[in-house]
Amino acid sequence: MTTTSAQVEARRAVVVDDEVALARLVAGYLERDGFEVSVSHDGARAVELLRAVDPDVVVLDLGLPGIDGIEVCRQLRTFSDCYVVMLTARAEEVDTLIGLSVGADDYITKPFSPRELMARIAVLLRRPRRAAAVASPPTAPPLTIGALTIDVEGRETYVDGRPIDLTRTEFDIVAALASRPGAVLSRRALIDAVWGPGWVGDDHLVDVHVLHVRQKLGDTAREQRYVRTVRGIGYRIGTGT
Known part of the structure; x- marks a missing residue:
């Protein structure tokens, strides 16, 4: 039919x-x-x-x-x-x-x-909505960085067990970084991972979202426990300390 x-x-x-x-x-x-x-x-x-x-x-x-x-x-x-x-x-x-x-x-x-x-x-x-993401049972264990827990399948984030209300874009940035611990991702690499390679615009858009992620996770520009800046290159996931 x-x-x-x-x-x-x-x-x-x-x-x-x-x-x-x-x-x-x-x-x-x-x-x-x-x-x-x-x-x-x-x-x-x-x-x-x-x-x-x-x-x-x-x-x-x-x-x-x-x-x-x-x-x-x-x-x-x-x-x-x-x-x-x-x-x-x-x-x-x-x-x-x-x-x-x-x-x-x-x-x-x-x-x-x-x-x-x-x-x-x-x-x-082209990116998944939260409802679609939680429709099936989780197939991968959550990622843990210090007090930060990232449930990639369930699209949920916690700090010290407290849920953090990230937007979908903010969550996708954190998940992209956390999925490659130790790796430094440029702004362009994050845009390709989150928005897709077809996105056209100012790649400093990433900086704005990272700023807000840090605010929600309790980080600052000086105390970068979870999202760390690598000058001249981009960002990498922190260690939680």
């Missing part, structure tokens, strides 16, 4: 941007790629929409009326692990750091090519 496209549940996307024309343009590209798309132009209404839709991916503008994209993303992360691509008209590093620290998976600066946006979304969607 052949499965028709109508029988396959469509992926869901939400576009949140107060620029109506841009939101329609992005929605059109997503619809052509097979997504069911909902659109919001207001931050507060967007949160209600996101709860109702339960999307697979969200394209979220940073500068929104009402509550901004950072707060929308912060609230979204309390009930969803969907992928978030944040749009910003400001390229200053502080916006990128703040946006990603609340759980955005990627960012893109306006003006941008819709085709580039779709390519980035395609790369994100």
Whole structure:
């Protein structure tokens, strides 16, 4: 029996941007790629929409009326692990750091090519969702680095037995490093491992995610127990001490 496209549940996307024309343009590209798309132009209404839709991916503008994209993303992360691509008209590093620290998976600066946006979304969607990852019983023992435990199959992380709420991107970075103890991975190697070799963008995106991982694991730039910087090269997993 052949499965028709109508029988396959469509992926869901939400576009949140107060620029109506841009939101329609992005929605059109997503619809052509097979997504069911909902659109919001207001931050507060967007949160209600996101709860109702339960999307697979969200394209979220940073500068929104009402509550901004950072707060929308912060609230979204309390009930969803969907992928978030944040749009910003400001390229200053502080916006990128703040946006990603609340759980955005990627960012893109306006003006941008819709085709580039779709390519980035395609790369994100090739990575497993948490629900799919825990659907089958674990087949590998957890990795342990000092007080840090990484259950790769269950996609869960603990420090001293306390669960750590990492985003999927943050977890994938830690798992990629922990799977190769002693090895130093460059930013590009981590991007290939986490985002995939087809990802195009600024590889300093990795630094932002590592910063937030350290904050969640109780590390600092000086005390690098779990994720260590190797100057001029990249990162490696620490020893836990």
